[in-house]
Amino acid sequence: MASTATELKTEPTGQSHPDGSVAVAVDNLHVRFGSGASTVTALKGVSVDIAEGALVTMIGPSGCGKSTLLRAIADLAPASEGDIKVHGGSPRHARESRDFAFVFQDATLLPWRNAIDNVKLPLEVGGQGSNHADPEELLTLVGLKGREKALPDELSGGMRQRVAIARALVTRPRILLMDEPFGALDEITRDKLNEELLRIWTETGTTIMFVTHSIPEAAFLGQKVLVLAANPGTVKEYMPVDLPFPRNLAMRDTLEFIEITARLRKLLEEC
Amino acid sequence: MADAVGTEEALRSEKRAILAGAWVDRLPAIIAVIGLISGWQFIVTVFDVPTYIAPSPIDVLAGFRDNAKILWLNFWPTLMEAIAGFLVGNTIAVLLAITFVHSRMAEKAFFPIAVFINTIPIIAVAPILVLIFGNGYTPKIVIAALICFFPTLVNMVRGLKAVSPATLDLMRVLSATQTEVFWKVRIQSSLPFLFAALKIASTTCVIGAIVGEWIGSSFGLGALIIEATYNFRSPLLYATVFMAALLAVTLFSIVTVAERRLIHWKSPAVE
Numbered sequence: 001m002a003s004t005a006t007e008l009k010t011e012p013t014g015q016s017h018p019d020g021s022v023a024v025a026v027d028n029l030h031v032r033f034g035s036g037a038s039t040v041t042a043l044k045g046v047s048v049d050i051a052e053g054a055l056v057t058m059i060g061p062s063g064c065g066k067s068t069l070l071r072a073i074a075d076l077a078p079a080s081e082g083d084i085k086v087h088g089g090s091p092r093h094a095r096e097s098r099d100f101a102f103v104f105q106d107a108t109l110l111p112w113r114n115a116i117d118n119v120k121l122p123l124e125v126g127g128q129g130s131n132h133a134d135p136e137e138l139l140t141l142v143g144l145k146g147r148e149k150a151l152p153d154e155l156s157g158g159m160r161q162r163v164a165i166a167r168a169l170v171t172r173p174r175i176l177l178m179d180e181p182f183g184a185l186d187e188i189t190r191d192k193l194n195e196e197l198l199r200i201w202t203e204t205g206t207t208i209m210f211v212t213h214s215i216p217e218a219a220f221l222g223q224k225v226l227v228l229a230a231n232p233g234t235v236k237e238y239m240p241v242d243l244p245f246p247r248n249l250a251m252r253d254t255l256e257f258i259e260i261t262a263r264l265r266k267l268l269e270e271c
Numbered sequence: 272m273a274d275a276v277g278t279e280e281a282l283r284s285e286k287r288a289i290l291a292g293a294w295v296d297r298l299p300a301i302i303a304v305i306g307l308i309s310g311w312q313f314i315v316t317v318f319d320v321p322t323y324i325a326p327s328p329i330d331v332l333a334g335f336r337d338n339a340k341i342l343w344l345n346f347w348p349t350l351m352e353a354i355a356g357f358l359v360g361n362t363i364a365v366l367l368a369i370t371f372v373h374s375r376m377a378e379k380a381f382f383p384i385a386v387f388i389n390t391i392p393i394i395a396v397a398p399i400l401v402l403i404f405g406n407g408y409t410p411k412i413v414i415a416a417l418i419c420f421f422p423t424l425v426n427m428v429r430g431l432k433a434v435s436p437a438t439l440d441l442m443r444v445l446s447a448t449q450t451e452v453f454w455k456v457r458i459q460s461s462l463p464f465l466f467a468a469l470k471i472a473s474t475t476c477v478i479g480a481i482v483g484e485w486i487g488s489s490f491g492l493g494a495l496i497i498e499a500t501y502n503f504r505s506p507l508l509y510a511t512v513f514m515a516a517l518l519a520v521t522l523f524s525i526v527t528v529a530e531r532r533l534i535h536w537k538s539p540a541v542e
Binding site: 074075076095096098100101102104105106108110111112121122124125126127151152153 | 435437438440441442443444445446447448451455456459534535536537
């Protein structure tokens with residue numbers, strides 16, 4: 001797949017963030033659903049800083065609130081207590097100024113729109129300005145050149161998710177929030193998309209927060225892995241992954257990688 | 272070149288094969304229809320059934336020939352009433368559905384009334400409407416509209432609400448307004464549901480028009496049915512019934528063609 005779309009860059013590229021600025025700051029966040037006796041505490045006192053340009057994966061047992069954390073940052077779930085700052089402002093402000101984009105587990109493409117028109121959707125709603133990436137170039141970036149006119153039901157699950165990623169990038173977001181985006185895909189497709197996501201990250205310099213329930217995926221993608229414990233959701237550990245970039249799939253057979261996944265597995269067992 | 276001609280030839284013969292295949296597919300149905308009509312003719316002839324009780328297919332054909340003018344004259348009013356009722360009933364249903372989806376209050380207030388109107392047998396309301404609107408076209412159109420109204424209302428409300436929570440999340444992340452969600456997502460999502468209802472309406476509107484004509488009317492296929500029955504003109508009665516069926520099938524086909532034109536994507540199954 002061709003590496004194009006250099007103009008997508010927003011900040012100096014991915015790996016290094018010399019100014020050390022913070023993209024997302026979560027401070028003592030509590031999220032509760034329901035009221036009275038039926039209150040469910042999804043997150044309890046979560047604090048974490050996501051550095052500008054970082055790629056952070058989030059993992060934890062089901063019920064640990066990893067999706068809730070992502071949704072709270074995206075202004076899809078309200079914080080009951082505590083504070084979230086996205087580039088210094090509120091999540092709502094960040095949403096309205098298109099600071100971030102969200103990729104869901106389901107591609108959520110509109111079935112009556114072809115690939116290119118689905119990518120253009122964010123430019124047609126929400127009263128957006130003219131600062132956007134070229135949709136055709138984005139489809140090339142995600143490896144779908146030539147399939148612009150294909151309807152979602154003519155594309156495979158992996159291809160649909162690629163369109164969803166292109167759609168997320170079209171507004172040149174500084175942060176990409178991804179909620180188990182490859183969870184429903186088969187392993188071979190998932191591996192391929194993992195490698196491509198790393199490439200896109202390097203090329204665009206976007207901050208990425210990536211929720212997953214796969215230990216190898218969390219270790220392979222993340223500069224850091226945020227491990228959450230369940231009932232209620234709290235931060236178990238914020239673990240750096242000491243693997244060099246650029247990463248490739250072969251690294252997953254190295255001893256270092258296996259040691260990292262073993263550590264993650266042990267942490268998760270304690271949750 | 273020779274090759275191109277060869278492929279064209281092959282394509283043509285393939286087309287012919289598909290056409291032949293379609294005929295072979297329909298053959299059982301055609302044979303069954305011919306068999307039924309022959310059986311009908313056979314029974315009427317062998318048991319010497321009087322024409323006024325049950326005319327033979329040949330008698331019915333003669334009925335068509337002898338009454339061509341009167342059938343044709345009475346076909347148009349019914350067609351007009353059915354189409355007008357179809358348009359009026361469905362338009363009101365769609366507009367009301369849109370109101371319901373945007374206002375819970377309106378739905379709570381008016382939905383029970385809509386259900387109540389639907390539970391009154393159309394045969395029972397027909398005389399009331401004739402008393403109110405007189406003997407012209409109006410009561411027939413109103414009855415046809417009434418009979419279309421409810422299924423479309425229910426389906427359209429369901430269709431407009433049939434947007435996945437994930438898609439709504441996506442639109443929220445994009446800061447889309449309610450109006451944008453309506454025009455970009457809800458309308459298209461509702462189309463398969465709407466057409467399922469319109470197909471029902473395309474045949475029931477004919478029933479509505481005919482029932483309207485049963486009550487003190489001097490024109491239309493409904494009036495002709497009553498007249499032919501009272502005068503034991505069975506061949507005319509049968510011919511009229513066939514005309515009514517033909518009308519319903521024609522309207523149904525028009526709706527089906529419109530559906531195929533408009534919905535080019537695969538939609539999740541609508542029962």
